Amino acid sequence: MQKQFEKKELKKKSDNLSDWYTDVILKAQLADYAPIKGCMVIRPYGFALWEGIQHYMDPLIKAHKVENAYFPLFIPEKFLNLEKEHVEGFAPHMAVVTFAGGEELKERLVVRPTSETIMYEMYKRWTQSYRDLPIRINQWNNIVRWEKRTYLFLRTSEFLWQEGHCAHNTHKESVSEVRWALDMYKETYQNLLALYGVAGVKSESEKFAGAKKTYTFEMLMPDGKALQGCTSHDLGQNFAKAFHWTVQDEKGQPLYPWQNSWGFSTRSIGGLIMAHGDDQGLIMPPNIAPIQVILIPIPGSSPKTIKYAIAQREALKKIGIRVKCDDKDGESAGFKFNKWEVRGVPIRLEIGDKEAEEGIVTAVARDTMQKKKVSIDEISGMLETIQQNLLETHKKFTLDHTHTVESYDHFKKIMAGERGFISAFWCEDASCETKIKAETKASNRCLPLDLPAGRQVPKEEKGTCVHCGKPATHRWLFAQAY
């Protein structure tokens, strides 16, 4: 552990979320600022979270017959220029290589801000007939989007992600892929990261640059602001047309493939940190926790007790629990408790002479801080309970801060106060969206798709736009966004 950790107390989440957020990331050694503006270093404890996400998600992607590959880091600028909306969206964030191998480049190379253009150029070369579709490829890589204002994990000029890119013979197939990806992301957030959220479709002005439709998963943070957790895009035939990519259909006619892309990034770790932590530090959901159980033999224990502690560690390892024993010399028990609380380890086991004699352990759950004597067999169940509690707590928080609103006064009042999700009728006119954002800071997050099973599109309702009063058919979700 760094000295900085020992010297300074952690800032309080209850005082200021933003200060705490940065402080806990640095002190728990998840990440650090890099000596390059807007970039961060993901330290081992933070990177283990990303590995956890990869280990969970990669098999789901492969089971869906999507194969991993690797495409170049550099994209010729002319490729990005081919799809008009796409280049307009990304131009302000591009980092450009102009000099390489000792000379000025004739063609400027953009460090990939996303890989649609380079991948589809290759797909075009690899396919001739409808029989060559679907083509389904994913890559885990690094992405660069230059940002003026950055925030550890949530917005950095370089980040890590996976990007899936598929092409199909029909729009229906492609849309089904888009929805599959959205469901997979939702499952990852809920089951792995214990984060509740709302899946939905973006409005025209908020969709991805070049997409026909963008799907999203939006989560509420403790300060009442929303975090976009991932996106999944129905690209229609936009890119195929821009790249003049056709395959022969069954009748020998040219067909523009229907495409989709979907991405999930290290930003998700920002959500995890922000939603679950408390004044004592991080709280790691057990399913993703790099260390699920920290075992601390009380300093001054007898050799017999130390032996007992080691035996408990081995027993836990044997049943697949990620456990670590902190028997470092020269640190007090209190110091160690504090250290692992900051790092959010779900369960702490204290083992002293008394525990060894009784053949039990004293366990402290990180979420409730409740202490109890248990046998080692109960640890798995405790981890499951913590995982479930964290998701339930976040779900309850989200629902408690989701406001169904009928008037613009009410809308403004909420945004001036506690914020949260606002469900309101909107006329689907972009000018209302813009004004709402300018006046309240709340942007349009999505049209929620959390629907009764079997229904694909929300039923039309009769309503009036919360801003202009014109007729509206659906309630959209608004919030101030990260």
Added chain:
Amino acid sequence: MQKQFEKKELKKKSDNLSDWYTDVILKAQLADYAPIKGCMVIRPYGFALWEGIQHYMDPLIKAHKVENAYFPLFIPEKFLNLEKEHVEGFAPHMAVVTFAGGEELKERLVVRPTSETIMYEMYKRWTQSYRDLPIRINQWNNIVRWEKRTYLFLRTSEFLWQEGHCAHNTHKESVSEVRWALDMYKETYQNLLALYGVAGVKSESEKFAGAKKTYTFEMLMPDGKALQGCTSHDLGQNFAKAFHWTVQDEKGQPLYPWQNSWGFSTRSIGGLIMAHGDDQGLIMPPNIAPIQVILIPIPGSSPKTIKYAIAQREALKKIGIRVKCDDKDGESAGFKFNKWEVRGVPIRLEIGDKEAEEGIVTAVARDTMQKKKVSIDEISGMLETIQQNLLETHKKFTLDHTHTVESYDHFKKIMAGERGFISAFWCEDASCETKIKAETKASNRCLPLDLPAGRQVPKEEKGTCVHCGKPATHRWLFAQAY
């Protein structure tokens, strides 16, 4: 499969290694040329090889208490300038971002050609005392070194690798780490990729830019040229001094940490392809093969036979064999045999009505092309045999083409003919090395360290330099290099 595959026959390895190499990579769909000069796309079948290497090596790295992390893609140019030899080595290969976020950058950013400088800047911030060492971090990432002449997998302007970077309190500890990495690489080459080679230490002129000593693993390719498979560097205190990084030692005095770095890249896949393939295509060593067994139901078989084939596939899957059934319509058996031979699948199983009746399968081993009727239980053993045979064949080839040479005439004669490894006394004067290379194309590969157990440095012998005739104490290995 691409149409190109159906249309053209594969070039012959026995005619021209280099033409075959490129052709088989494209036709087996391991990789393709990217529309960026010097860059390649690693296609799913090729990327599966890299994933195989990661899955094998990552647990070995972690078991050695090296943790994964992620450091930025961009390195401020001034960092690279801090270690003089380091920047001189990399300057001609740098790609530089000069423009980002819509404006000219004040500080030019180099796309990482290796991460020593950015990592050690952070290590310096994270450590204060000898107690904070060792620090052991690895990252799997992408690297850019601009190259004028490129070659798929073997030399591309962007490649993938892992880079391990450790810092220790003593030189002894650091060297032991360097040797551990070298052993791990050797094990990976031999056990996973079935490649034999020679581990050794580089001469002064061939070592890494900024290192005290560089260790290497050198393999012989079928054309008698050598491939450097990986490197592991004893960095001494060079970088610590360049970065003014000290920690307090046990007596409170400043100590420059002893560092090492070690890397293994996608280049290894080039060696794998080149060494094992034949005129029919690739030969994948079973331990790394993305598909170990291809099962082909003979077209026109009865539904009962198809059912039998599926049952065999499931039985193989159950015992952990990576098996695929090619029951695609519209392709002849011969076409399918050819397709999977090009892709180097170690075992082909042909299943027709006769096999189904007898309850066996007809198996063809890719390396020997021998066909025999076997029961499904024999497949695991066959895979093991193929793996072993490939390594033995490569070892025999290497030893058969390793020449112990006493005179420079003999040296030149071998290099003008079959080439291979040449073991010769050398006076350790760089000017002899330079002249030998200019006159014969053979560069100094290493001082071999494949020694009887327990001996760390080759015993001194009495000899005379093969070039200048001055006294020499060791035989070094020479070869023309890729």
